[in-house]
Amino acid sequence: MARGKDIDGSMSVPTFYGKELRWKREAAGLSLDAFLEGSFYGKTYLSDIEHGERRMPIDLARHADRVLGTDGFFERNCESVRKARRVGHAEYFEKVLEAEKHAATIEEWCPTLLPGLLQTPAYARAVILAGLPLSLDAEVEEKVSARMARADLFEVNHRTPEYWVILHESLITDSILSPPEMAEQLDRIVRLAERRRITPQIIQRRRGVYPLMAASVMTMTFPEAPPLIYTEASYSGGTIDDPALVQEYRKAYDRLRAVALAPDTSLAMIKAAAEDYRNGKQPDRLE
Structure with missing residues (x-):
């Protein structure tokens, strides 16, 4: 045979x-x-x-x-x-790397960390070292470079996906970086929004209870394939394509978007916070 x-x-x-x-x-x-x-x-x-x-x-x-x-x-x-791994990313994230290149829409909710697509090198480096503190410098820089390469999604000349991100207020006010580095991080978000590459919204602390409080979620839709959900924890992540469950996540995201601040209000707050950090001041809350 x-x-x-x-x-x-x-x-x-x-x-x-x-x-x-x-x-x-x-x-x-x-x-x-x-x-x-x-x-x-x-x-x-x-x-x-x-x-x-x-x-x-x-x-x-x-x-x-x-x-x-x-x-x-x-x-x-x-x-x-x-399993054909791309350098600098966890194996469980491979499907997302593939999918986001072809997505028509990407919608993220990030209650604890700024999403990888929006991070500056300083922010990415801080997050990587917090999770993998014994990593060699070369390993850290490899992961940082891989994360920065994902953001080419917003730089290419052809069509980019419609990207919507909802951020918790604490991500802006409770900085993990020095004031100058945090100003640079927020400036990046502002530039992407002003170039119409992303639409940011903010959930304020005083909001109380709201949908998806306990989950970090990315939802993606495609021109020629069913939608996909990605959820992540510290050292693991998984995709969901079951139609009924995808529908539940997408409805929850829509409800979350409805209780978040309007995009223009959110962007103005991010700009003001960036200016505070630039002046060496950490904002207590967004107004």
Whole structure:
């Protein structure tokens, strides 16, 4: 019996996987549309996979094996592709790295830390060292560089996702950085908002109870794929794609957005706080 083809280490794992998928599809005489019939995905999504630019979700891998008669090849190797790590990020975060590049919308709620997409190097470094205090300097800088690279999402010339972020007031007033560094961090958020790359809102301390009090949540929607939720703890994180649960998280996020301050009010408060830090003053509250 002929031995099944394994992932080839001489090229990147996602690239090999995508090339194999395209070869099998074309050998079967199937167009992108014909191959996708019966799935929930679009042509652009599949094309990205075939070019090694996107990871294959497990349900689409199973679909490929059914349609192409590949005896479980794509499902078996799907995990290997997902484990093709990018330097500087935890394995559990890989799916988010892949997804956010293709998202139509990204909505985050951050009760305890500013989100990675908005962090300056100083903020990222402080957070990384707090969680991994014994890390070597080179390891820390590798993680900082990887986090900064994610923010290219806001710098590219083509379409960027619509990014909405809700921040708790304490993230602005209870600084983990020196006043000059915190001013720089808040200035970054202001610049992104003024360039219309992000829309920030603030939940004030005096709000009392509100939805999602105990969770950090990122919700993403896509032009040609179902929505995805990501939740994170200190040393772990996970994605949720169950439609019923995704709907609950998205409704909770909408309720949270409804009780947050308006974007223009929030931005004015962030600007004022940045100015306070620039003058060596830590604001007690946002007004």
